[in-house]
Amino acid sequence: AGLARDLLGRARMEAAKRGAQSMFLEVAEDNGAALALYRGAGFVIVGRRKAYYARPGGKAVDALMLRASLPG
Secondary structure: OOHHHHHHHHHHHHHHHOOOOEEEEEEEOOOHHHHHHHHHOOOEEEEEEEEEEEOHHHOEEEEEEEEEEOOO
């Protein structure tokens, strides 16, 4: 229903209102839905934390660090 997109948009507006110039977040690289949301909101990958998240069965997944510029 667009709740996540709305929440992200509100967080970005509030951060900009408080003087932030950019926003950073992390997401597991196997979280396709979240990655699509963040990329659609203008976030780009700026880093990676190797094997950051543990998954069942001992599998490790990288964390992607994302950044988006905020309106100034």
